[in-house]
């Protein structure tokens with residue numbers, strides 16, 4: 124049974140930063156945490172298959188993100204061949220995550236109504252794939268009683284399966300205020316240990332984010348808040364990792380929505396790589412100016428001497444973008460652990476102000492917060 128506990132809390136202006144522990148049998152996961160998504164996992168496999176990678180991802184939570192079009196969802200619930208194909212895809216990554224890790228299933232779906240039939244079918248898929256945290260899909264814009272009904276019957280279904288799994292309601296943060304908060308409270312009343320929030324921009328949905336901030340301060344102390352579909356960069360190209368814990372998020376995974384085929388015009392852009400010191404995305408010349416040719420990283424994609432060599436080797440193997448994605452997944456994982464240590468040691472404020480590029484977005488965030496407080 125999954126348990127979430129808060130280990131330490133650090134206050135910053137009107138927000139609360141929390142360092143938590145997810146426990147599940149022998150597994151202990153420290154939050155705030157960076158969760159690996161299936162696209163990143165597949166990038167790691169590609170690199171490994173060319174003999175360039177050497178070790179595993181450090182992430183303890185794997186999110187199996189599956190993009191599903193509305194038509195495809197209907198086919199999935201009615202056509203045995205299609206559901207078998209999707210089951211195979213999900214199970215492959217769930218099996219690969221291995222012991223000692225938790226798996227989350229997160230279907231990326233549009234705002235179209237999702238019927239009870241589709242939700243039930245998706246739960247069966249997850250149980251058959253040995254997913255640990257079973258997504259229960261909310262119908263976009265549904266009423267609170269309808270949400271509770273579906274959650275209760277889904278919890279019953281999961282418990283009846285006698286499989287070792289936890290229900291995880293999925294709620295969109297761009298829902299109407301009131302309804303959003305009531306759904307969160309209802310889920311907590313039903314005894315869920317984890318809630319999956321679907322990302323939408325902070326400034327446009329601040330009322331709901333501020334609901335989460337208050338939740339983490341008060342009654343939500345035993346509930347792990349996980350966010351999915353987070354973009355790689357928020358506010359002026361800043362990675363999400365330090366901003367999300369400020370708005371009540373304990374863990375997050377990046378989005379991996381595929382680009383529509385044939386619609387993308389390829390253009391030459393400078394390669395940008397995540398820099399875990401400045402927390403910015405840097406081009407090679409920018410990096411060299413700051414640190415010389417040292418990669419300043421020991422993630423599994425960068426075991427060579429010079430960054431310029433590393434990048435050219437991956438480019439030659441046509442693995443540059445997977446390598447950059449893996450580097451980002453690993454270095455932000457470790458960076459978030461540093462941030463966690465700072466929360467526990469009560470030096471979160473110093474830590475954040477030492478990251479030059481975070482000052483603008485944090486000020487922006489706190490200003491929105493203060494504006495809301497006056498309402």
Ligand SMILES: [Zn+2]
Pocket residue numbers: 420421422423424425450451454
């Ligand atoms: Zn790296």
